[in-house]
């Protein structure tokens with residue numbers, strides 16, 4: 001046994017030199033292959049992710065009066081800022097929007113599809129730098145869903161007719177609802193009251 005193992009040992013020792021190189025070669029090829037496969041995997045994940053998020057844009061809304069457009073169609077009818085906010089869930093910088101200081105009487109409509117969303121009757125100065133309302137003009141015209149981006153749980157507000165991102169709603173608003181709809185000016189189109197004579201038409 002001792003002899004055998006000795007012979008074996010010396011034999012294997014002789015081979016080990018060659019094997020070691022081969023093993024080294026093999027392991028370097030192996031690790032190279034691993035690196036390549038990881039890269040391929042990452043590329044697939046990235047492109048897969050992009051493909052998925054691009055598809056996500058056109059989740060159709062099926063409710064009556066819904067406005068469904070592709071990203072390229074939205075880009076044609078919205079400014080880059082409006083597109084970023086409404087279709088990419090962007091947020092305009094605080095105190096930068098055109099409506100946060102607007103005190104005129106009228107209706108704030110969805111900039112993308114024109115549905116009436118918020119009345120000036122419920123607008124108040126929250127000091128946040130974004131137009132703030134304590135209620136939507138019609139609950140049915142907006143959708144609210146949990147938004148867990150940036151590690152914070154908030155409630156996202158979207159237009160229920162076209163899916164445009166509008167802003168978020170918080171529970172620190174004034175009476176009677178105690179809600180604060182914090183909405184981007186870029187997602188809104190204000191219509192002054194005198195133009196709104198046909199008030200029956202506004203809540204379609």
Ligand SMILES: [Zn+2]
Pocket residue numbers: 110111112113114115159160161162163164
């Ligand atoms: Zn809309």
